[in-house]
Amino acid sequence: MSILSLDQPGRTVLFMGNEALARGAIEAGVRVCAAYPGNPSSEIIGSLSQVAEELGLYVEWSVNEKVAAEVAAGASLGGLRSLTAMKHNGLNVAVDFLFNLSMSGCRGGMVIVACDDPLALSSTNEQDTRPYAKMLDLPLLEPSDFEEGKRMVSFAFDLSEELGLPVVVHSVTRFSHARGNVTLGAIPRGQDKPFFDASQGVFPKPIEQTHPALHRKLRQAGERVQAAGFNAYLGPASPELMVVTCGSGVGYVKEALHNLEAAGRVGVLKIGGTWPLPAELLREHLARCQRILFFEEVDPFLEDNIKAFCAQEGGALAGKTFYGKASGHVPDWGENTPDVAITVLARVLGIGYQPPRPAAYAAEAAELVAELATPRTLGLCAGCPHRATYWSIKNALALDGRQGFTFGDIGCYAQGRGPSGFGVMKTMHAMGSGAGLADGFGQLTRFGAEQPVLALCGDSTFFHAAIPALLNARYNNANLLMLVLDNSATAMTGFQPHPGVGKNAMGQAAPKVELAEICRAIGAEVVELDPFDVESTTATIYGLLQDLQGIKVLVLKQECALLRGRRQKLLYRVAVDPDKCRGQECGCHRFCTRVFKCPGLIWDPAAGKADIDEAICTGCGVCASICPAGAIAREAV
Amino acid sequence: MSGQIDPRNVIITGVGGQGNVLASQMMGQALVQQGLVVTIGETYGASQRGGSVMSHLRISRSQQWSPLIPEGQAHLVVGLEPLEALRVMARYGNPQVLTLTNTRPIRPLDVIAGNAEYPELEVILSSLARLSQKVWTVEATEIALAMGNPIFSNMVILGAMAGLGLDWFPLRRDSFQEVLGLLLPAKAMASNLEAFDRGQAAVQALPL
Numbered sequence: 001m002s003i004l005s006l007d008q009p010g011r012t013v014l015f016m017g018n019e020a021l022a023r024g025a026i027e028a029g030v031r032v033c034a035a036y037p038g039n040p041s042s043e044i045i046g047s048l049s050q051v052a053e054e055l056g057l058y059v060e061w062s063v064n065e066k067v068a069a070e071v072a073a074g075a076s077l078g079g080l081r082s083l084t085a086m087k088h089n090g091l092n093v094a095v096d097f098l099f100n101l102s103m104s105g106c107r108g109g110m111v112i113v114a115c116d117d118p119l120a121l122s123s124t125n126e127q128d129t130r131p132y133a134k135m136l137d138l139p140l141l142e143p144s145d146f147e148e149g150k151r152m153v154s155f156a157f158d159l160s161e162e163l164g165l166p167v168v169v170h171s172v173t174r175f176s177h178a179r180g181n182v183t184l185g186a187i188p189r190g191q192d193k194p195f196f197d198a199s200q201g202v203f204p205k206p207i208e209q210t211h212p213a214l215h216r217k218l219r220q221a222g223e224r225v226q227a228a229g230f231n232a233y234l235g236p237a238s239p240e241l242m243v244v245t246c247g248s249g250v251g252y253v254k255e256a257l258h259n260l261e262a263a264g265r266v267g268v269l270k271i272g273g274t275w276p277l278p279a280e281l282l283r284e285h286l287a288r289c290q291r292i293l294f295f296e297e298v299d300p301f302l303e304d305n306i307k308a309f310c311a312q313e314g315g316a317l318a319g320k321t322f323y324g325k326a327s328g329h330v331p332d333w334g335e336n337t338p339d340v341a342i343t344v345l346a347r348v349l350g351i352g353y354q355p356p357r358p359a360a361y362a363a364e365a366a367e368l369v370a371e372l373a374t375p376r377t378l379g380l381c382a383g384c385p386h387r388a389t390y391w392s393i394k395n396a397l398a399l400d401g402r403q404g405f406t407f408g409d410i411g412c413y414a415q416g417r418g419p420s421g422f423g424v425m426k427t428m429h430a431m432g433s434g435a436g437l438a439d440g441f442g443q444l445t446r447f448g449a450e451q452p453v454l455a456l457c458g459d460s461t462f463f464h465a466a467i468p469a470l471l472n473a474r475y476n477n478a479n480l481l482m483l484v485l486d487n488s489a490t491a492m493t494g495f496q497p498h499p500g501v502g503k504n505a506m507g508q509a510a511p512k513v514e515l516a517e518i519c520r521a522i523g524a525e526v527v528e529l530d531p532f533d534v535e536s537t538t539a540t541i542y543g544l545l546q547d548l549q550g551i552k553v554l555v556l557k558q559e560c561a562l563l564r565g566r567r568q569k570l571l572y573r574v575a576v577d578p579d580k581c582r583g584q585e586c587g588c589h590r591f592c593t594r595v596f597k598c599p600g601l602i603w604d605p606a607a608g609k610a611d612i613d614e615a616i617c618t619g620c621g622v623c624a625s626i627c628p629a630g631a632i633a634r635e636a637v
Numbered sequence: 638m639s640g641q642i643d644p645r646n647v648i649i650t651g652v653g654g655q656g657n658v659l660a661s662q663m664m665g666q667a668l669v670q671q672g673l674v675v676t677i678g679e680t681y682g683a684s685q686r687g688g689s690v691m692s693h694l695r696i697s698r699s700q701q702w703s704p705l706i707p708e709g710q711a712h713l714v715v716g717l718e719p720l721e722a723l724r725v726m727a728r729y730g731n732p733q734v735l736t737l738t739n740t741r742p743i744r745p746l747d748v749i750a751g752n753a754e755y756p757e758l759e760v761i762l763s764s765l766a767r768l769s770q771k772v773w774t775v776e777a778t779e780i781a782l783a784m785g786n787p788i789f790s791n792m793v794i795l796g797a798m799a800g801l802g803l804d805w806f807p808l809r810r811d812s813f814q815e816v817l818g819l820l821l822p823a824k825a826m827a828s829n830l831e832a833f834d835r836g837q838a839a840v841q842a843l844p845l
Contacts (some may be wrong), residue, residue: 012669014665014668121680145701174678174705177678178704179665179679179704180674181669251701251702251704252703254703255702255707259707337705337707338707342707356731357709358732368727369726369727370727372720372764373724374747374753374754377687377745381687419750420746568786593749599687599743602744603751614782616787
């Protein structure tokens with residue numbers, strides 16, 4: 001039983017934005033859903049996977065976003081409705097296929113949800129994916145609240161099927177990972193049999209037919225979106241300022257006008273269908289006033305396109321005064337918030353605004369927090385196997401002494417660039433890029449490079465994108481040591497299974513692909529170890545570095561501490577013997593808390609001894625092997 | 638909800654891994670069952686790795702407000718960790734704010750490493766008292782550990798919130814129980830309800 005699959009039309013529930021989008025797909029009769037996890041998009045397919053069996057859906061975690069888009073499109077070519085969802089980086093991976101699909105068209109309704117992460121709250125970079133829709137010539141919808149998100153996805157399926165064109169729904173973290181009220185609709189129970197009509201092929205060519213057809217479809221889409229009511233004007237007949245906004249901006253502008261008591265002066269043009277531009281709507285409402293403010297997140301997508309539209313239209317749309325990113329009124333990076341909207345609108349309207357609390361209070365609060373509340377540096381969890389791995393790499397590189405270094409990748413282990421991974425990880429780019437970068441540096445021995453290079457990635461990242469780089473390194477005979485940190489899950493995004501786990505998205509048993517076997521088949525020398533055995537791991541890394549000819553792979557296999565914790569399974573009961581603990585004495589100087597600094601360890605200043613926090617320790621037992629005095633005892637559970 | 642203030646703004650704050658998101662989700666779902674319009678904004682993702690995690694709840698009779706609370710507009714701050722309760726005051730506190738906090742510290746990485754000190758609990762509580770209209774405490778982690786698993790701390794805190802007796806925060810035990818049934822496996826019902834009840838009974842006002 002899940003709230004997502006409740007068959008109670010009319011009931012109102014609280015849904016995460018991602019669940020609202022998933023429910024929209026369910027109510028539209030989606031049958032096939034595929035994605036690679038990536039925040040903030042993960043819970044769309046994740047929540048659908050929980051109800052797949054009950055609702056008769058097929059839901060999969062694909063190995064990467066391009067494959068996921070192809071799986072969804074394959075189902076669409078079979079006449080079924082399909083959904084794929086991805087974060088902004090994921091869309092970058094999928095677009096090569098999508099630029100062909102937009103021209104060939106699809107058959108069953110196909111919806112692509114692209115979730116951006118302004119301010120990169122859980123991402124490596126910040127990126128606005130909306131310009132892709134324009135480049136792809138695909139319709140783009142941006143929900144501004146949860147109920148609308150559900151309705152938009154349902155509508156997107158109808159539109160896609162009508163036009164034979166995928167439709168993009170765009171979300172951001174503050175929609176996907178926020179929650180709000182949604183009223184449930186009916187769940188259809190149709191079971192059409194899939195069929196691929198092979199009498200006609202599906203090709204992006206001939207261009208002289210497909211590209212003009214695509215543009216015709218896009219114009220039709222604009223008309224259909226306008227009729228669906230996702231675009232609206234809210235405000236007085238003759239406002240002194242028109243705010244053009246979309247997505248998360250709609251709520252922030254509403255909040256700002258409430259706080260500034262300015263709703264009577266300002267018009268809000270809410271655009272739900274942001275590509276193609278709603279020409280009729282713009283003609284009608286932009287003529288209402290002279291001053292126009294664009295309030296949107298990250299890139300000036302509406303701003304640039306609407307300015308060009310006004311220049312083209314002329315007449316009543318000519319000579320406007322524009323406020324936005326180009327004028328410096330709206331930030332051109334990062335997240336918008338109600339406070340940003342208040343600041344922007346107060347400035348443009350000439351209103352003096354003070355937050356509703358005394359300045360003296362704000363000053364005292366800021367002072368107390370600055371004095372007492374030490375910031376929380378992000379770090380690896382208590383008992384995380386990656387900490388043990390980084391410990392071993394750090395020590396092995398120090399022993400080796402040739403200034404070797406580690407190129408890294410995307411996942412929890414990216415914390416390895418900070419203090420909890422001892423600063424071991426030196427790069428972080430796209431999925432699988434650590435292996436590719438090491439591949440490049442691994443060619444430099446011919447130019448006299450003497451530093452050994454390590455690449456590091458997680459198990460899910462390995463399957464997603466590291467295999468081609470490793471294959472390339474083998475083929476072109478680069479010299480590198482690759483470490484695969486196998487914690488049996490896509491831990492960073494919520495423990496989704498992957499090809500190496502033996503389980504699929506729907507919880508069914510699946511064939512298990514051994515990543516060590518893939519590496520051996522490529523021709524790598526492969527060693528497999530438990531990273532909690534820091535002594536062997538350190539010695540092995542050191543040993544592998546001594547004769548680094550060709551590619552070597554060390555697979556470090558240990559389950560994610562959070563997954564183990566869910567089963568309440570301590571590996572060891574760990575305790576500090578205060579009589580043996582040297583504390584701050586010479587030869588130790590709080591080695592465990594100062595240097596190793598697992599959150600399960602605490603320093604008791606009164607006693608001058610280390611201790612274990614029983615509420616946090618997950619019982620990995622690694623600190624027992626690093627204590628120089630042997631004062632940390634572990635007892636197997 | 639009594640009074641004209643709409644929305645009511647609640648912040649639940651803590652450290653990654655404390656169950657902040659599940660607690661706010663359960664509370665929000667229960668309030669929606671009771672006919673209210675709730676928006677929750679959450680910060681997590683990378684934050685779940687030992688960082689501060691904050692949920693913003695906007696509780697309204699009529700409107701879907703944005704998922705973020707404007708500066709200085711929190712009505713109730715709930716700390717799953719005491720230092721985190723204090724931290725949110727810098728941006729969201731005001732002289733009318735009500736504060737409920739767990740008493741068990743989780744030390745930031747810099748404190749573990751010896752680069753910074755964690756203040757005495759009394760210092761945190763007296764600072765919260767200076768910045769709040771009223772402060773309540775609950776030993777949520779200790780109650781949860783007594784029940785056998787620190788994971789119950791968040792449900793103890795939810796019970797404590799219900800135990801504050803705020804007329805505008807009408808979290809009812811029966812709607813909480815219904816939500817437990819919707820969101821958690823049946824075998825988890827009794828223990829979570831027990832945690833809720835223990836929290837409701839154990840919440841204490843800080844003497845002024």
